[in-house]
Amino acid sequence: MKRVAFRQPSVIPGFRLTFSFTIFYLFIIVLIPIAGLYFRTFDLDWNSFVSIVTGPRFIAALRLSFVTSAVAALFNVVIGLLIAWVLVRYEFPGRKVMDAIIDLPFALPTAVAGIALTAIYAPNGIIGSLFDPFGIRIAYTSLGIWIALVFIGLPFVVRSVQPVLQDFNREIEEAAATLGARRIQTITRVMLPTLLPSILTGFAMAFARAVGEYGSVIFIAGNIPRQTEILPLLIVFRLEEFNYPAAAAIAAVMLTVSFLILLAINLIQVWSQRRFGLV
Amino acid sequence: MSDTASTLPELATYHTGYRSPVTERPHTRTILIGLTVLLLCLFLVLPLLSVFVEAFQQGVGKFLETFSIPDARSAIWLTLLVAAIAVPFNLVFGIAAAWAIAKHRFPGRAFLISLIDLPFSVSPVVAGLVYILLLGTNAPIGGFLYENFNIRIIFAVPGIVLATIFVTFPFIARELIPLMQDQGTGDEEAAISLGATGWQTFWYVTLPNVKWALLYGVLLCNARAMGEFGAVAVLSGKLRGETVTMPLQVELFYNEYASVAAFSLASLLAGLALVTLIIKSWLEWRFGDQLATGTRPH
Numbered sequence: 001m002k003r004v005a006f007r008q009p010s011v012i013p014g015f016r017l018t019f020s021f022t023i024f025y026l027f028i029i030v031l032i033p034i035a036g037l038y039f040r041t042f043d044l045d046w047n048s049f050v051s052i053v054t055g056p057r058f059i060a061a062l063r064l065s066f067v068t069s070a071v072a073a074l075f076n077v078v079i080g081l082l083i084a085w086v087l088v089r090y091e092f093p094g095r096k097v098m099d100a101i102i103d104l105p106f107a108l109p110t111a112v113a114g115i116a117l118t119a120i121y122a123p124n125g126i127i128g129s130l131f132d133p134f135g136i137r138i139a140y141t142s143l144g145i146w147i148a149l150v151f152i153g154l155p156f157v158v159r160s161v162q163p164v165l166q167d168f169n170r171e172i173e174e175a176a177a178t179l180g181a182r183r184i185q186t187i188t189r190v191m192l193p194t195l196l197p198s199i200l201t202g203f204a205m206a207f208a209r210a211v212g213e214y215g216s217v218i219f220i221a222g223n224i225p226r227q228t229e230i231l232p233l234l235i236v237f238r239l240e241e242f243n244y245p246a247a248a249a250i251a252a253v254m255l256t257v258s259f260l261i262l263l264a265i266n267l268i269q270v271w272s273q274r275r276f277g278l279v
Numbered sequence: 280m281s282d283t284a285s286t287l288p289e290l291a292t293y294h295t296g297y298r299s300p301v302t303e304r305p306h307t308r309t310i311l312i313g314l315t316v317l318l319l320c321l322f323l324v325l326p327l328l329s330v331f332v333e334a335f336q337q338g339v340g341k342f343l344e345t346f347s348i349p350d351a352r353s354a355i356w357l358t359l360l361v362a363a364i365a366v367p368f369n370l371v372f373g374i375a376a377a378w379a380i381a382k383h384r385f386p387g388r389a390f391l392i393s394l395i396d397l398p399f400s401v402s403p404v405v406a407g408l409v410y411i412l413l414l415g416t417n418a419p420i421g422g423f424l425y426e427n428f429n430i431r432i433i434f435a436v437p438g439i440v441l442a443t444i445f446v447t448f449p450f451i452a453r454e455l456i457p458l459m460q461d462q463g464t465g466d467e468e469a470a471i472s473l474g475a476t477g478w479q480t481f482w483y484v485t486l487p488n489v490k491w492a493l494l495y496g497v498l499l500c501n502a503r504a505m506g507e508f509g510a511v512a513v514l515s516g517k518l519r520g521e522t523v524t525m526p527l528q529v530e531l532f533y534n535e536y537a538s539v540a541a542f543s544l545a546s547l548l549a550g551l552a553l554v555t556l557i558i559k560s561w562l563e564w565r566f567g568d569q570l571a572t573g574t575r576p577h
Contacts, residue, residue, distance in 0.1 A: 007385035012467050013477035018379040022391070025372045029445055030397055033409035040412045079318055086315040090308055098316065100560040104323045106499075107552035107559075109506025111526040112545040115533050116326040119333055119542075126329070127321075151322055170301060177300035186301070212402025215508035215526070219533070232404035236513060239408065248412060251405045258400045266393070 037255065040248040052249045057225055058234065062253075065231040068142055069210035072149035076206045077199055080157025087158070088165045102159070105152045110215025117148055118220045140222030145230065148217045149210040156209065157202030164198045197272030201265055208261040212254065330549045333542035345543035353520045354528035354544070357436070361524060362504040365443040369500055373451030374493075378481070381459035382467060392456060398448040403509025406445045410438060411514050434516030439524065442510040447500045454496035455489055458571040462488055491566040495559065502555040506548055 007015060041049065052058060087099050105113065121128045121138040128138050138144050168191065176186040214232040222228040231254060238247035298304060303311070334342050345351055376395060380388050398406065414421035414432040424430045432438045466488065470480040486493075508526040515522040523531065525548055532541035563570065 007383050010383060010464065010468075011471050012382050012464055012480075013471075014378060014481070015383045018375040019383075019385075022372065022376040022379050025375075026391075026394060029441075029448060030394070033413050033445075034397075034401070036413045037405070037409045082311065083315050083318065086311050089302075090312055092312050094316070096560075098319055100556055101319060101323050103556060103559065104327060104552065107502050107506075107555045108327070109508060109526050109545075109548045109552070111508040111529050112330060112506070112548050112552075113326060115529065115541060115545060116330045116333075116549075119329050120325060126325070151326065154322060173301040183300065183303060208400050212400075212405065213509075214402065214404050214512075219530075232402050232509065235404050235408060239411065239513060244412060244415075247408055251402075251408050254402055255405055258402070262393070262397075262400045 034255065037248055037251055040245065041252045044245045044249060048245070049249055052246050053253060057229070058250065060226040061229050061231045061234045064142060064145070064227075064229065065211055068145050068230075069149055069207050072146050072153055072210050073203050073207040075146075075150055076153045076157050077203050080154065080202060080206075081161060081195075081199065084158045084161040084165055088162060102155050105154055110152065110213070111219070113151060114148065114216040114219035117144075117151060117216065121147060121220065139220050140228065142228055144220040144222070145217050145228060148220050149213060152213055152216050153206030153210050156206040157199065160198045160202035160205070161195055164195055168194065194276060197268055197276065200268045204261050204265045204268070208258055212258065327549060327553075330542055330546050333538065334546040337539050341539050342543045342546075345540045348540065350519050350523065350531075351528055351540065351544055354523050354525045355547070357439075357523065358505050358525040361436075361440050361443050362501055364440050365447060365504045366497060366501050368444050369447055369451050370493075370497060372448070373455055373496060376452045377455035377459050377489075378485075381456050381462075382464055382485075392453075395452050395456075396449050398445055401445075403446055403507065404513055407442050407510040407513025410441055410445070414438065414441075433514050434518070435522060438514045439511050439522060442514055443504050443507055446507050446510050447503045450500035450503065451493070451496035454492045454499075454571050456571075458489055458492045458569075459485070461571075488569075491562060491569045492571055495562050495570055498555055498558055498562075502552065505551060 007019075044052070083102070087095060087102075118125075118139050120126050121144055123129065123132045123137065123139070125139070131138060136143075138147060172190060173186055176190045177183075181189065212232060214230075214236075217230055218233055221230060221233070223233060231250065235247050235250050235254075238244075238250065302308075346355075376391075380391060411433050412418055414424070416422055416425045416431065416433065421432055424432065430437075432441070466484050467480050470484045471477075475483070506526055507524075508530075511524055512527055512530070515524070515527055517523055517527060517531065519531070525544060529541050529545045529548070532538075532544065
């Protein structure tokens with residue numbers, strides 16, 4: 001009997017061992033727990049699920065989380081493009097240090113970032129005290145949440161745009177210049193479209209990270225229900241009340257959204273591969 | 280990195296004062312560089328500095344006092360313990376996954392890679408929650424373990440380890456897979472055809488080829504494992520001296536208005552982040568060609 005091979009034949013051993021271990025570990029650590037979450041939401045009947053996800057406190061947290069995350073990710077696109085441009089194109093003292101420090105938000109534990117940002121932006125902090133006389137409060141308002149989300153999302157756009165900008169063919173810019181384009185036209189009409197997929201990817205990753213972020217936000221947020229209470233915090237409150245079905249329902253909504261974002265990132269990559277022939 | 284990119288226009292400006300059409304005016308450059316440095320100082324350097332400033336604001340003595348508090352000490356030990364368990368687990372997984380995916384061809388590899396990346400897009404709080412729902416004492420599996428073997432997972436150290444493994448799950452695999460895919464299978468095939476066994480091939484051929492990428496992955500995995508807050512906070516139960524890791528102890532100190540203690544402990548974590556960044560940059564500078572190309576951030 002002829003058997004159809006799952007993998008292409010090769011002399012390299014160890015496939016069965018490593019493949020089955022990979023699948024086993026993936027199921028135990030990631031897939032079964034995530035599937036369990038969706039099963040737990042089924043404990044709720046439809047009406048109570050609907051009443052959880054239409055409750056005013058949930059809606060307020062949802063809106064706050066998504067709006068501040070989107071605004072922070074947009075801001076990250078603007079400054080991320082600027083930073084990537086300067087780091088790739090210009091030579092200046094301290095450039096390598098600046099380049100290395102971009103990854104700080106990935107390396108610094110979120111709780112540390114949270115208390116540090118709060119110390120700076122609190123009314124008696126270095127920056128907070130500059131704004132306090134004008135009646136502008138940063139910490140313990142949604143502005144503070146936005147600051148924290150900008151901090152943790154900063155590296156995403158920089159790191160996704162940087163390699164594309166580095167590999168950008170300078171002859172294309174020269175061609176645009178010889179054809180009479182002004183510098184700003186070359187940048188916006190010729191370069192920006194090529195950078196667009198990496199910008200979108202960076203935006204989506206920063207946005208996804210911001211929506212789920214907890215540690216750096218809760219210290220600076222103030223956590224007032226319906227005003228500065230983010231979605232992950234609402235899950236924590238529900239857990240502390242041992243209201244597991246409600247926590248599971250909120251988490252299921254968040255998880256579904258992050259899957260959609262993940263799908264969007266993959267679609268952007270497929271699209272850019274077709275459009276520009278690069279990943 | 281950008282050396283080659285910047286030589287050409289630089290030459291043009293030197294000679295005549297004429298500006299190359301593919302670069303910006305000198306003062307535009309200065310403004311853009313200044314703005315970048317300002318933004319990075321404001322958003323990144325200032326928070327980092329403020330951790331150390333707050334930690335030492337009442338002198339070195341007060342700073343050092345923090346580390347004689349029993350709760351702080353046990354938090355440090357627990358963090359080291361959790362990382363010492365979680366990182367090796369993900370190391371073994373990363374190597375196995377990379378061997379299966381990069382050295383063999385089978386349908387669905389891209390999908391498998393997406394599944395491995397999945398934990399990165401899950402909120403830490405949700406990551407903690409999924410384990411509570413599965414392994415809490417009133418959940419099916421957790422209840423079974425508790426009633427029959429008296430094993431507690433949630434609100435205990437095993438839960439903290441599990442949550443840490445979850446959030447650091449992809450780090451090592453995603454460093455190894457692209458690199459090992461680029462390297463192909465030629466070296467391994469040569470070794471096998473010369474009579475090496477599978478293990479010999481792995482130890483003497485594959486491992487030396489990926490050792491720096493492996494170190495890079497372990498470094499990032501460890502930094503996240505020691506610093507994880509959200510996932511661990513949800514399922515630790517915060518029993519002082521027992522299930523409190525360093526980031527959680529920072530929160531406890533902070534909420535008790537023990538500001539110096541909180542920032543002193545935090546400065547240890549910030550120091551860890553700095554060391555991580557330095558080693559990471561050194562690896563990129565020294566062995567950049569032996570690391571995965573186009574490493575995505577996380």
